[in-house]
Amino acid sequence: MKKLLYPAIALLVIASAVVPFACSKSISGRTDDAPALQPDKTDIDAGSWKPILLTSASEFAVAAPVATTTPEYIAQMNEIKSWQASLSDDEKNIVKYWSAGAILRWNEILRQLVAKHNLPPYQNDDGTYPFPSANNPLAYPQFPFANPPYAARAYAYVSAAQYDALVAAFYYKKLYNRPAPYKVDATINVLIPTSDLPSYPSEDAVVEGAAVEMLKLLFPGDQDYIQQKAEEHKRARIIAGANVRSDIEAGEALGKAVAQKFVTRARGDRAGAAAGTQTDWTKLETDCIAKGETPWYSLETPKRPPMLPMFGKVKAFLFDSLTAISLRPGPPPLTASSKMKDETEEIYNLTKDDSREHYRIVHFWADGVGTSTPPGHWDAIAAEDFIKKNYSEVRWARNMALLNMSLMDAAIVCWDTKYYYFNPRPSQMNPKIKTLTGVPNFPSYVSGHSTFSGAAATILSYIVPERASAYAAMAQEASLSRMLAGIHYRADCETGLDCGKHVGDYAVQRAKTDGAGN
Amino acid sequence: MIQFWKACRQSCLLITFLILVLAPAMAQTDIDGIMMKKNNLCIGPMFGYSSWKHYWEGTLKRENLNLGTVSTHMYSVMGVFGISDKLNVLFDVPYVTTKASAGTLHGQKGIQDASLWVKYMAFDKTIGKGDLSLYALAGASVPLSNYVADFLPLSIGLHSKTFSLRAMGDYQLGKFFVTASGTYIYRSNIKIDRDAYYTTEMHYTNEVSMPDVLTFNIRTGYRHNNVVAEAFLDNQTTLGGFDITRNNMPFPSNKMNATRLGTWLKYELNVPRGLSLIATGNYVIAGRNVGQSTSISGGLFYILDFNKKKPASSSLQQQTK
Numbered sequence: 134m135k136k137l138l139y140p141a142i143a144l145l146v147i148a149s150a151v152v153p154f155a156c157s158k159s160i161s162g163r164t165d166d167a168p169a170l171q172p173d174k175t176d177i178d179a180g181s182w183k184p185i186l187l188t189s190a191s192e193f194a195v196a197a198p199v200a201t202t203t204p205e206y207i208a209q210m211n212e213i214k215s216w217q218a219s220l221s222d223d224e225k226n227i228v229k230y231w232s233a234g235a236i237l238r239w240n241e242i243l244r245q246l247v248a249k250h251n252l253p254p255y256q257n258d259d260g261t262y263p264f265p266s267a268n269n270p271l272a273y274p275q276f277p278f279a280n281p282p283y284a285a286r287a288y289a290y291v292s293a294a295q296y297d298a299l300v301a302a303f304y305y306k307k308l309y310n311r312p313a314p315y316k317v318d319a320t321i322n323v324l325i326p327t328s329d330l331p332s333y334p335s336e337d338a339v340v341e342g343a344a345v346e347m348l349k350l351l352f353p354g355d356q357d358y359i360q361q362k363a364e365e366h367k368r369a370r371i372i373a374g375a376n377v378r379s380d381i382e383a384g385e386a387l388g389k390a391v392a393q394k395f396v397t398r399a400r401g402d403r404a405g406a407a408a409g410t411q412t413d414w415t416k417l418e419t420d421c422i423a424k425g426e427t428p429w430y431s432l433e434t435p436k437r438p439p440m441l442p443m444f445g446k447v448k449a450f451l452f453d454s455l456t457a458i459s460l461r462p463g464p465p466p467l468t469a470s471s472k473m474k475d476e477t478e479e480i481y482n483l484t485k486d487d488s489r490e491h492y493r494i495v496h497f498w499a500d501g502v503g504t505s506t507p508p509g510h511w512d513a514i515a516a517e518d519f520i521k522k523n524y525s526e527v528r529w530a531r532n533m534a535l536l537n538m539s540l541m542d543a544a545i546v547c548w549d550t551k552y553y554y555f556n557p558r559p560s561q562m563n564p565k566i567k568t569l570t571g572v573p574n575f576p577s578y579v580s581g582h583s584t585f586s587g588a589a590a591t592i593l594s595y596i597v598p599e600r601a602s603a604y605a606a607m608a609q610e611a612s613l614s615r616m617l618a619g620i621h622y623r624a625d626c627e628t629g630l631d632c633g634k635h636v637g638d639y640a641v642q643r644a645k646t647d648g649a650g651n
Numbered sequence: 652m653i654q655f656w657k658a659c660r661q662s663c664l665l666i667t668f669l670i671l672v673l674a675p676a677m678a679q680t681d682i683d684g685i686m687m688k689k690n691n692l693c694i695g696p697m698f699g700y701s702s703w704k705h706y707w708e709g710t711l712k713r714e715n716l717n718l719g720t721v722s723t724h725m726y727s728v729m730g731v732f733g734i735s736d737k738l739n740v741l742f743d744v745p746y747v748t749t750k751a752s753a754g755t756l757h758g759q760k761g762i763q764d765a766s767l768w769v770k771y772m773a774f775d776k777t778i779g780k781g782d783l784s785l786y787a788l789a790g791a792s793v794p795l796s797n798y799v800a801d802f803l804p805l806s807i808g809l810h811s812k813t814f815s816l817r818a819m820g821d822y823q824l825g826k827f828f829v830t831a832s833g834t835y836i837y838r839s840n841i842k843i844d845r846d847a848y849y850t851t852e853m854h855y856t857n858e859v860s861m862p863d864v865l866t867f868n869i870r871t872g873y874r875h876n877n878v879v880a881e882a883f884l885d886n887q888t889t890l891g892g893f894d895i896t897r898n899n900m901p902f903p904s905n906k907m908n909a910t911r912l913g914t915w916l917k918y919e920l921n922v923p924r925g926l927s928l929i930a931t932g933n934y935v936i937a938g939r940n941v942g943q944s945t946s947i948s949g950g951l952f953y954i955l956d957f958n959k960k961k962p963a964s965s966s967l968q969q970q971t972k
Contacts, residue, residue, distance in 0.1 A: 158860045158861070159860070160840060160854065160856055160858045160860050161856065162853075162854055162855035162856050163846075163855045163856060164855055165855075241853065244847075244853060245849065245852060248847075248848075248849035248853055249849060252896060252898055253898060255898040274897075432754075432755055433716075434717055434753065434754075435716070484757065487757055489797050489798075492802070492844065493844050495844075496801060496843070496844035496845060497844050497846065499845070502899060503849055503896075503899050503900060504845070504847070504848070504849065505847065505853070510846075510847075513847060513855065560755045566755070567755055567758070568755045569757050571755075571756070572755050619755075
C-alpha cells in the first residue's frame with residue numbers, strides 16, 4: 134500500500150506546485166481574433182440600394198474631396214506616415230481589432246452596453262419602483278433599463294441608421310471615386326487588406342458617426358466610453374493607411390447627419406411612453422377581469438409594474454400600425470379552461486424533471502438580467518456567421534439592419550399581444566412551479582423568446598440559406614427553453630414562433646426588393 | 652509536542668472553509684495541528700445546514716424578498732488516513748442541496764466537489780514550556796458531477812478545480828493551544844452554459860476566468876484528553892473578481908470575501924472506543940458578494956486501525972513525544 138501511496142502523494146505535491154503556474158487563466162472571446170475584413174466584392178453600386186428612412190442616397194450633401202495631388206492631401210498622407218514611423222503594440226492591436234469590421238465591432242459594443250444596462254431597478258422604501266430618467270442617466274436607477282424591447286429597438290435604430298448612412302456613403306464613393314491612400318502612394322505601409330473601393334468618405338467613419346449619434350440618445354450615460362471607442366476607431370483607420378483624415382471627417386459628418394434623421398424618428402416613435410402609468414396598469418387588469426379572465430400579476434415582491442406595457446404601440450420599421458395589429462395572434466386558452474389546466478400541468482411536470490440537459494438549454498437561451506437580451510444573442514449568432522461570409526461593410530449593415538428591424542418589430546407585435554391578452558404565467562396559475570431561470574415581469578402569451586427567434590431565423594435563413602436548418606433548430610430550442618424553464622406554456626411558445634416567422638417574412642420581402650441581391 | 656492519538660481528532664474539520672459560494676458549499680480542509688496515527692483510518696458522515704437572509708451586493712448589505720432565506724443542506728463522507736505518523740491524507744465527498752424560501756427559483760442538488768489533502772508535519776519540537784509543530788499541506792478539489800455553477804445563489808458550487816497550498820503552525824501549552832494557517836487556492840477556469848457574459852465588460856465566450864483565493868485561519872482553545880473545544884476566526888479574500896452590480900444576479904467570478912467567526916467541538920467517547928462526535932458552527936461577520944450565513948454541522952466518526960499488532964487499542968492513548 135505504501136509503495137503506491139508515496140509516489141501518488143509526491144505527484145500530487147508536485148502537481149499542486151506546478152499546475153498553478155503552468156495553466157494559463159487568460160480567456161479569449163470568439164471574435165477577438167476575427168480576421169480582417171476582406172470583402173468578396175466591393176458592392177460599389179450600393180448607393181442605389183433602397184434606404185430605410187432616407188428619401189435618396191444623396192439626401193445629405195457631401196462636398197467633393199480635394200484632389201490627391203494637392204498639398205492638403207499630401208499633408209494628410211504624411212499624417213499616416215508619421216503614425217506608421219513608430220507603431221506601438223497597443224496601436225497595432227487597435228488596428229487589428231477594428232479591421233475585423235466596423236459594423237461587427239459597433240454591434241458588439243452595443244451588445245455590451247445593453248448587457249451593462251439590462252438591470253431592473255431596485256424598489257423604493259414604500260414598495261413602489263423608480264424609473265430611469267433619460268435626463269439624468271447617471272442617477273440611480275441608471276438610464277436606460279435595457280430590457281428586451283428597449284434593446285431590440287436600440288439594435289434596430291443603430292443598424293438601420295448605419296445602413297442608410299453607408300448607402301449614402303457608397304453613393305458618394307462612386308461619385309467622387311477618390312482612391313484609397315495606398316493606391317495613391319505605394320510607399321504607404323498598409324496594415325489591412327487592400328481594396329478597389331474608393332475611400333472618400335470613409336465607410337468606417339460613417340458607421341462610427343452614425344453609431345455615436347444614435348447612442349447619444351440610447352445610452353446617454355456612457356458617452357465617455359463611446360467617444361473613446363469612436364476616437365480609437367478613427368485613429369485605427371489612419372494608422373492602418375486605409376483612410377486619410379478628410380475621408381474620416383467626411384464620413385463621420387455624413388454618418389451623424391443620417392443618424393439625426395433616425396434620432397428624430399426615435400423621439401416620435403412612442404417608445405418614450407411605453408412604460409405607461411398607474412392608470413394604464415390598472416386598466417389592463419380591470420379590462421382582463423371584465424373579460425372573465427384571470428389577469429396577469431407580477432410574481433415579484435413587491436409587485437413590479439409590468440414591463441413596457443405600451444411598447445406594442447411603438448412605430449415599427451417593416452410595417453404600419455394596422456399591420457402590426459393584424460399580426461397579433463388569436464387568444465390563448467381561457468384561464469379557466471381544461472386546456473389551460475393541462476398546459477399548466479405539462480409545465481409543472483417539465484420543471485420537476487430539472488435535468489442537466491434542461492438547464493443547459495434553459496441557461497444557454499435565458500438571456501435574462503445582465504445579458505445582451507435575446508435580440509443581442511441573435512445578433513451574436515448572425516455576426517459570427519457573417520464573419521465567414523466576407524461581406525462588404527454596406528452588406529454587413531444591410532443584413533444586420535434586416536435582422537434587427539425584424540427583432541424590433543417582433544418585440545412590438547409580441548408586446549402588443551402580451552398586453553392585449555394579459556395572460557398569467559405558469560407559476561401564477563400553479564405556485565408549485567419552480568423555475569429554472571427568472572420569471573420575466575410581463576404577461577405570458579406569447580413568448581418573447583419564441584417571437585424573436587421565429588423572426589430572426591426567418592430573415593437569417595434568407596440571408597444565409599445554407600444555415601437555414603441550423604437557424605430553425607436554434608429557434609426551436611430557444612422557444613422550447615422557455616417551457617423547460619417553467620415560465621411559458623406550450624401555446625405561448627408555438628404561437629410565438631409562428632408569429633415571429635410572420636414578422637420575419639416582412640423583412641424577407643424587403644430584402645428581395647432592396648436592390649442588394651443576395 | 653503532544654500528539655493526540657484520538658479518534659478523529661485530527662480530521663474532520665468542516666465548514667471552516669466555505670468554497671466561496673453565497674450558499675456555502677463545504678469542503679473539508681485540515682486546519683488543525685494534530686495528526687492521525689500510522690495505518691489508522693478515521694471515517695464518518697457529516698451533516699451540515701447553512702442559511703442566510705442578508706447578503707452583500709458588492710459592499711452593500713441587503714435582503715432580497717424574491718429569495719427570502721437561502722438554505723443549504725450538506726451530507727458528506729469524510730476521512731483521514733495515516734500513511735505515517737507525520738503524513739496524513741484527508742478526503743471529503745459532499746452531497747449538497749439548496750433552496751430559496753421565497754420567489755420562484757428552483758432549488759439545486761447534487762454531488763459537489765471531492766477534495767483530497769495531503770498533510771505533512773515538517774517540524775515538531777518543545778519550545779519553552781510548550782510544543783511547536785509546523786505543517787505543510789497540499790490539497791486538490793474536483794467537481795464530481797456536472798452541476799450548474801452559473802445559477803447563484805442557488806448553485807451548489809462553482810465547478811472550478813482547485814489546488815491549494817497551506818502553511819500552518821501549532822503551539823500547545825498545557826491544555827491550551829493556538830493554530831494559525833494561511834492558504835493559497837488556485838482555481839481553474841470554468842465553463843458555463845451561456846455563450847457570452849458581462850462582468851465589467853463583455854466576454855464573448857462560455858469560459859470564465861476564476862480569480863485565486865487567499866485564506867487565513869486562526870484558532871485557539873482547549874485540547875486535552877478526549878475533548879477539543881475551540882474558537883476560530885477565518886478570512887477569505889478573492890484575489891480579483893468583480894462586485895455584483897445594483898440589483899444584479901451574482902456570478903461565479905465575483906469578488907467573494909468573507910470573515911467568519913466560529914466554534915468547533917469534539918468529544919470522544921470512552922465506550923465504544925474509537926467513536927467521536929463533532930459539532931461546529933460559524934457565522935459570517937463581514938463579507939462582500941456573499942451571503943451572511945449561519946452554518947452548523949455535526950458528525951460521527953470512527954477509527955479503523957489497520958496495524959496488525961495492536962488493533963484499535965491505541966486510539967484512546969495520549970502519547971507524548
